Amino acid sequence: MxxxxxxxxxxxxxxxxxxxxxxxxxxxxxxxPHLAPHILTLTLPKGxxxxxxIGYSSHCWTRTFDDTLHTGQVRIMDGIRPRAxxxxxxxxxxxxxxxxxxxxxxxxYLTPSDRNFGSYNATTILPDGTAYTAFxxxxxxxxxxxxxxxxxxLYVESAHHRPQPEPGQKVNVAVIVSQxxxxxxxxxxxx
Numbered sequence: 729m730x731x732x733x734x735x736x737x738x739x740x741x742x743x744x745x746x747x748x749x750x751x752x753x754x755x756x757x758x759x760x761p762h763l764a765p766h767i768l769t770l771t772l773p774k775g776x777x778x779x780x781x782i783g784y785s786s787h788c789w790t791r792t793f794d795d796t797l798h799t800g801q802v803r804i805m806d807g808i809r810p811r812a813x814x815x816x817x818x819x820x821x822x823x824x825x826x827x828x829x830x831x832x833x834x835x836x837y838l839t840p841s842d843r844n845f846g847s848y849n850a851t852t853i854l855p856d857g858t859a860y861t862a863f864x865x866x867x868x869x870x871x872x873x874x875x876x877x878x879x880x881x882l883y884v885e886s887a888h889h890r891p892q893p894e895p896g897q898k899v900n901v902a903v904i905v906s907q908x909x910x911x912x913x914x915x916x917x918x919x
Contacts, residue, residue, distance in 0.1 A: 731759040734789070738813035740802065752803040755786035755811070762822050763788060767876045770831065772902050778909070779878040781869060782828060786811055787886035788862075789818040817888055820860050824887055827862055836904070837896035838914050839863065844885055845904060846894055858889040866908045880908050 732740040732748060740748050740758070763784040770778050786806050793803055793810035804811040827834065827847060835850040845866065848859040862884050869881030899914055907914050 731757055734758050734760045734813070734818075736815075736818060738801075738815065738818070750802060752805060752810075754805050755790075758786065758804065760784070760789055760818075760821075763824065765873065766825075767873055767878055768828055768882065770901070770905060772905060778880060778905055779876055780866075780880040780882045781871065781873050781878045782882050782884070784821075784824070784884045785886060788821045788824065788884055788888075790814055791817060820889065821887060823860060824862060824884065827860065827887075828882070828884075831901045835892075836899055836901055837894065838899050838904075839894070839896050845899070846890075846896060848890070848892060850892070853892055854889070857891050859892045860887065861890040861892070861894070862887040866904055868908055868911045880905065 730742060732742055732753070734740060740750075740753070742748055765781060765783050768780045768782050770780065772778065786804060790804050790806075790811035791814040793801075793812045798812040801812050804813065827849065830849070831847060833849075834847050836845060836847045839846050844863050846861050846863050848861040850859070853859050863886045864882050864884045866880060866882050868879065870877075870879055872878070904914055
């Protein structure tokens with residue numbers, strides 16, 4: 729399966745550089761260079777080092793497809809959900825590596841949905857009260873990627889600017905990593 733390269737302006741090109749504009753395409757056929765899978769090594773407070781395979785959903789650089797707003801744009805399919813290229817989300821997603829590399833320094837919380845975590849840099853709240861926030865899952869996933877063994881998979885389900893603080897339960901990165909290594913989830917306590 730040939731993957732198409734997604735440029736910062738949303739155009740799609742093949743391996744030879746030819747621009748293509750299909751009416752619809754599966755997000756699994758697209759490659760966003762700065763969001764390629766990679767390994768993140770996290771050092772825990774007691775000195776243990778844990779390798780995690782990082783993956784990214786197309787929700788990091790797309791938004792919900794609206795037939796009125798996105799007429800003529802490529803429908804990027806996330807399974808059965810149509811999405812549209814979003815230049816703002818794409819541009820903001822160039823900061824995702826930095827946000828994830830600093831999980832131990834950033835604000836981290838368990839979302840009320842009880843299935844993922846949110847993380848943002850609390851020192852960079854914008855004047856409108858928003859912060860670039862990544863929503864991710866963390867699960868036990870042993871394997872090897874680019875010759876490096878990993879024990880966990882951190883999958884960024886979405887990333888965009890959100891009002892802060894968000895509803896959620898504050899949590900420490902060492903807690904979520906140690907729970908994930910045991911195959912457990914952090915419990916969300918409803919108030």
